[in-house]
Amino acid sequence: MGYLADSGRTTDASAYLDEALARGIAGPRRARALLLRITVDHDLEIIGPAAEEALEYVGEDLALRARALLVLSSYQLYREDVVASEQSARQALAAAEEIEDPALLATALAVVASRADQAGRPEPALRQRSVALADDHGTLPYWPTPRGNAGRALLRDGDLDGAREMLAAELDAMLRRGMEPERWRIVVDLADLECRAGNWQLAEQHLEDAWEVAVDGDDLYAKSFTLLSKGRLAALRGRVDESRRLLSEAAAHGDRMHWPYFAAVNRWVRGFLELSRGEPPRACEALEDIPRTLPQPSRRNREVMPAVADAVEALVALGRLEEAEELLAALVAEAKAGHRWAGSAVLRSRALLQLARGETERALGVADESAGEFQTSGFPLDRARALLIAGDALRRLGERRRAAEKLEAAKAVFVELGAQLWVERAEKELRRASPRPRRDRELTSAERRVAALVAAGRTNREVAAQLFTTVATVEAHLTRIYRKVGMRSRTELARRVAEGTLSIADE
16 A cells, blocks of 8 residues: 555545445554554645544554654644644654654654654754754655755745745755656746746746646655645736646645645735736735734735735735734844744835825835845845835835936836836836926917926915916916816826826926
8 A cells, every 4th residue: 555655546546445444454554554654644634533533542652652643733724723733743752762763763853853843843953963864864755855954944034045045955956866756846936036036937847847746656745835825926926827827726625635825825925926917906905914914923924924025015005004013023033033034025015004194215225225125135036025115105206217227227127027017007107207298289378387386385375476466366277277177176287296196397
């Protein structure tokens, strides 16, 4: 049955295992069958009870106990109970320390290090020990490798170069050792990395490779995550229909796993897609469970922080500034914990809030700082999004030429990436910053002089005095001006003159 699972014939393996379990095998044999059953089925409603039952039958076999506890730890993590997950992992490590099985020990060390890291208490010594053991003796099949976990931690914290080096080295090692079923996980991680780094063609190649492995192995877990990653890449590129189709397929596969966090990540990708489309209400709907996720230590998963930043942007766009501030606190906490990307995202989010509150000068400086940090750490899409905010701030300050320069720089990044929806947003902002001035030739010279003084803030009485005419004449001029250029108030007149959408200069 193990050979069937290794060869990718998971359906046949499940059938044989179910038959064996139904026959009532007991003791350590039953524990082994249950653990093998878990490796070919990623349904959480099966994994949890099977792991607990396996623990009842391990007897004095410490290796089996350690394996069952590791599976239980994963189940508890999927259920977002990080405290219980870490406790189970440490019990597994204690059992593994008592026997001569270096591959099992390396795996247990890696799992404990990962749980401690997710709980916000990194233990580098555990990770280093697990890596050293794995280099000499390998790890258990189907489990994330120590170097893979280390690469994911670097990726989560925004160290793209360090993560790429670690993950690429681990992929090479897997290929040399013939670890075909396990390599899809590293390939998907590399795809995620290149998505963030702006190398989307390379990311697509990684995902095609991962999909081939997932399909060949008939692995539900691998299929679900690969489809989710493909849907995210399509969202980045602005391929709306393709992204929605892939995310729907991923959700259908994911529903069979009964994993709440997977479903949440799927929704967050949809939230980014709606935000990219300029639909903040729909984005907020997709991202609405973010606040409920944050109190959990699982917020240290790398998918959460970008979703938090997207939720802040959507809330600001809807004027829900207090809610946005509350979410921003989560980004601040992660930045203080060393999350490099979160630090730059904090600045971008603050700039949005400052802009919404009329603190335009401050918003400009903070947005520029964010763009610079994102450029240094190698996140081009995020940099360009910060440049959009800086351009908006400059436009509001009346510095239209500088605003256009910022927005053109953002657009150039979006074009190079192939982020079509963001290209369209940049073009829209450029039209606002660099409108074609309207000079309504129907206005007479007298009407233009009145309009200029009203736009400058003069009262009708002050205009009449300056032009040596009567207040009634000024009022009559204003009535004709409003009718000719299609506006209703002196406030709108002043705004359009300030924006440059109405020219009232004489010939």
